[in-house]
Amino acid sequence: MKIFSLCVIFVASAVKFIHAQNNQGICVPTGTCPPAPTSTPITTTPIGIDPRIVTPGSRCPAGQELCTTIPCGTRYVNASTANGIAPQGANPWIAYITNQTGYTGIGVLLDSTHVLTVAHKVNLNVGTPSNVRLSFGVYNPSAMTNVQTITAVAITLHPSFNAQTLMNDIAVITLASPVTLGPTTGINVACLPSTGQSFVGQSCLVAGWGQTAFGANDAPTTPQKQVTVPIVDYNTCRASMAQPSLLGTFVDRYLDPAGEICAGGTAQLDACTQDGGSPLMCFDATTxxxxxxxxxxxxxxxxxxxxxGVYVSVPSYRSWIDSVVINQSG
Structure with missing residues (x-):
């Protein structure tokens, strides 16, 4: 990732999941929800902390409970979003992914057993998911302390994924066991957008361990880095990519107006090779x-x-994500 750069090199039962991420909290394995604080909250940023609620029935999958002391998309630390080195704990939803070759990419934790990433980082392991390991709580890859590492049990690619054009480049990884969430582990889940939600015009945060420059071959870099990039409309992105020095007349073969969004455009501020799968996180000032x-x-x-930089548009795939997680939850 550059700060200087964070871009992957271009190469040619619904109730269960709805309640796994809702406005009141998230579903976690029974007995793992931390109690609400009795004095100072764990962060000075308001996050809507309520008394712990456990509702019998179908609010969460079997073996899980609704935990309102861990709302999705919130941090346990007050961290700067300044470009450069990420403060430790600033991105508690990021997964560090390895396979039989070593470090391969990044994902984002959706609930205690599901990680969202790009398909081109895991498509070769669909038949061998146990070769994929995901680590949570990673800050410095050369010092993996206080980290939870869990093996994948299933990898689900979007059925229309095209490895040549990277259209529909999205996948869900199912973990063999749940991640322990909460302030004691420093791990949380990210919030999903609604279907069709637009973020054009917002400046959003992306973090990772990718290369510091195109062709540097220094990933995974240490420690974690982050950069804020503005999201632009499709026409602006297409006009840039259609330049003869970029994609030229092939622009519409690779740039997908329905499934991709673009962000960046400022020199030395970008994602880069080996940041693939890293989430572009937008802050909602209301929630x-x-x-x-x-x-x-x-x-x-x-x-x-x-x-x-080109990003998978997660709002465009919300229905597909829901369907996968529902099926994986049984």
């Missing part, structure tokens, strides 16, 4: 929570002025 607007998928080099 004071972070929402997953996109996932790093591809770009042309890294951090060039007037050239945008």
């Amino acid at each position: 004071r929570r972070y929402i997953v607007a996109g996932l790093v998928t591809w770009g042309k080099k890294c951090a060039l002025a007037g050239v945008y």
